[in-house]
Structure formats: C-alpha cells, structure tokens
Amino acid sequence: MAKEWARPFYRSKAWQQCRIAYIASVYGLCETCAEKGIDKPGKILHHTILLTPFNINDPDVTLNWNYLRYECKECHDKNEGHGVAVRVEATRDGLMFDDSGQLVEINNVNG
Ligand SMILES: [Zn+2]
Ligand SMILES: [Zn+2]
Numbered sequence: 552m553a554k555e556w557a558r559p560f561y562r563s564k565a566w567q568q569c570r571i572a573y574i575a576s577v578y579g580l581c582e583t584c585a586e587k588g589i590d591k592p593g594k595i596l597h598h599t600i601l602l603t604p605f606n607i608n609d610p611d612v613t614l615n616w617n618y619l620r621y622e623c624k625e626c627h628d629k630n631e632g633h634g635v636a637v638r639v640e641a642t643r644d645g646l647m648f649d650d651s652g653q654l655v656e657i658n659n660v661n662g
Contacts, residue, residue: 556604560613569614570596574621581623583630593621597630 553561560566573596577585584591600606600618607613622630 557602557607560602560607565610565614569616569619573616573619576616577621580621581626582620583622583626591623594624595627596621597627 574593577593579592581589581591581593597620598613598618599620600612600615602613612618
C-alpha cells in the first residue's frame with residue numbers, strides 16, 4: 552500500500568491522467584509478459600525508481616514514463632525491486648531516504 556506521504560500523489564489528477572495514458576500506450580498488457588510473447592492484462596503500474604518524500608513532488612520523476620512499467624500481479628511480485636533500476640541520489644553526506652521514508656546511511660541499504 553502507498554505510504555502516508557505518497558497518498559496525495561496517488562490521488563492527484565496528474566497521476567491519474569499519466570497512469571491512464573501510460574497503460575493505454577502498452578495496450579493494457581503486462582510489459583514483462585509481453586516480452587515473453589504472452590498477452591496478459593497488466594494490473595500494477597510500477598515505478599522503477601524508488602519514490603521517496605524527497606522526489607514524490609517531482610513530476611520529472613513521478614510522471615516520467617521512463618520510470619514506469621506496467622505489469623501483471625505475478626510479474627510485479629516477482630520483481631519487487633523498487634528503486635533498483637535507478638539509484639536514488641544521496642541527499643547529502645551519504646544519507647538517503649529508504650523505502651519507508653526514513654533517512655539512513657547509504658552503506659546500510661542493500662542493493
Ligand atoms: Zn506479467
Ligand atoms: Zn512496484
């Protein structure tokens with residue numbers, strides 16, 4: 552489920568419109584299955600970049616199609632690597648926000 556700080560974003564009109572347009576662009580099909588030649592309806596529009604309280608209000612990140620991937624539930628659950636594709640910028644001094652929005656030292660974060 553969306554984090555508390557992410558909820559206003561997921562409710563925003565900009566995201567809803569982005570979501571509809573993106574899903575239409577992939578014909579509503581799971582992109583991972585499609586790469587294997589399988590036509591399967593997608594279910595989850597996944598950000599391949601880790602969303603944090605730091606970037607959630609940056610449309611270049613949150614609404615950027617380069618960071619979106621539409622997947623069926625099975626593929627998404629298999630692939631749950633939020634933020635793996637694009638490394639999160641350090642905020643400063645080797646600190647970053649982790650998945651729950653806590654500031655942590657980068658050395659302490661796996662992957
Ligand atoms: Zn799939
Ligand atoms: Zn995801």
